[in-house]
Amino acid sequence: MLGLRMPELLVIGFIVLLLFGPGKLAGLGQGLGEGIRGFKKALEGKDEEPASKQVVDASAPKASAGAPSEKPGAGDGTHA
Numbered sequence: 001m002l003g004l005r006m007p008e009l010l011v012i013g014f015i016v017l018l019l020f021g022p023g024k025l026a027g028l029g030q031g032l033g034e035g036i037r038g039f040k041k042a043l044e045g046k047d048e049e050p051a052s053k054q055v056v057d058a059s060a061p062k063a064s065a066g067a068p069s070e071k072p073g074a075g076d077g078t079h080a
Contacts, residue, residue: 017025
């Protein structure tokens with residue numbers, strides 16, 4: 001493993017802990033774990049959540065050009 005044994009790994013880990021601190025290091029580990037889990041789900045095809053969000057967004061009612069606007073007379077060429 002690249003010639004790194006346990007003492008070298010402990011020194012590297014201690015330096016990383018000093019640089020980032022325990023709170024930020026825990027957050028980095030959590031973010032890395034979530035990223036790996038998301039990547040695995042995407043590879044397996046189990047990540048259907050974005051597709052369902054797109055369907056929900058697509059089914060939302062959209063204002064059409066002929067729909068009445070909030071201001072009376074806006075867009076119809078007449079001014080009150």
